[in-house]
Amino acid sequence: MFSNEIARLRTLGVQGLLFQALNLLTVVSSGLMMWKGLCLVTNSESPIVVVLSGSMEPAFYRGDILFLTNPADVPYEIGDITVYKIPGADIPIVHRVIESHISNTTQLLLTKGDNNPGDDITLYNGIEWIERQHIIGKVRGFLPYIGYVTIAMNDFPQLKYALLGGVGLVMLIQQET
């Protein structure tokens, strides 16, 4: 099926193969560096997240993409929608701040989902307040529906590997100068 392309790859020689590999690695590295650059600029470890549950309806629905920033030294206010991660839990939660206290060292916050009957104390795994260090960022903007692509790839990992494999194959076969 790819006999022409494979024959051409074989005639390349060491230098040619190094150049092809460099092309592929440069694309991957550029993507990674752009993502990490975005993380640094927003001061957030994950500036783009997908909403998985309906606990913030009618503001956000499952499948929405949220854009976060985490400005250092600026305290969060009541009403901000934050994404936080409890130590020991895998999945970050996106809920609204309903109470806030500034202590000597950090800011203590209590959150609640708009669509939930009670506050998040049961989700906190034993602690009474979440601290500034647990917060990944606050929501600055969102895009509806786009997140379903990520949800699909998480629920069906074969899709993720198929996509990655396809892109990799195309890059290897297409000779770009």
Next chain:
Amino acid sequence: MAPRKSVNNGGKNAELAPALEPTINSSIEKEKGDVSVISTLATDPLPTIKVNNANLGEVKAALDEIVKKHLQNQSFTPSLLHPTVHLSLGYSSVILALSSVLYSLKVDFEDSKPILWIAVVGYTILQVVLWAWKKWIEKGEVFKGKRRRMVKRIETDHIQILSSTSLDSPSQPQLTISPHTRPSSPSSVPTSPNPSTSPSTIPNLPTTTLSSSTNGSETVVGPSYNLQLTLSITSNNGKSLIHKSRLIVGKLIGELIDEDGGIEKNEFERWLNTVLDDLGAGVDGEDEFEGNKEE
């Protein structure tokens, strides 16, 4: 685009002695006013390399490979400086990026921030430097090398070839010979009585109006593969410059590739030999006959 060569023709004529005077195995097709001519010797082997002839990038890559191999067969040793710098810049930026990402996976976000800053800024700087290198120093270079010949004394040919493709037909070849050329050198190209720096057109180089000489009104149009070759001949350890010339020349891709995408390698190499002759870096360095170098 010319049709592919038929097998029968090649088989029959192979029994005859390979003609130095090419029996032009040409076919002229008329398709909505287009006229395409491909001239290949009946003794040329069938194409082995096939490319997508609608993809100029692939065509350029394949023709570049043939140029590189052909020059090496003409005893030029390629210079490794440019590829080495290119690969070093590229791989150092990639290694910096990938190692910093691996590090950030092991450590908390807050702790990884300084390293990530260094990596992102360093990667950007290296990539920008690489881009500038490619644009201003490599400039589409395909081959750079030198060759030493013995003609009463040791002379070194330095050649640099830049290639490009264009959707336009090739323009007239332009040969520029440096006025410092010493006409008494045995290996210099015989120049006109007034060597000048202004480009001169060379009547014997193949032009795009090949068919118009037979059929007055039509010129062939199509994408072309263009080469810019610079030759300088030095001797005495690079201290004296004997000859310097630059040739900008192009060839219609339709004259090199058949409709299936098979590249006519021998036809291309014959054209390269005439180009090198006109540049002053002839097939054998001094003789100026149009012969085929047997592979």
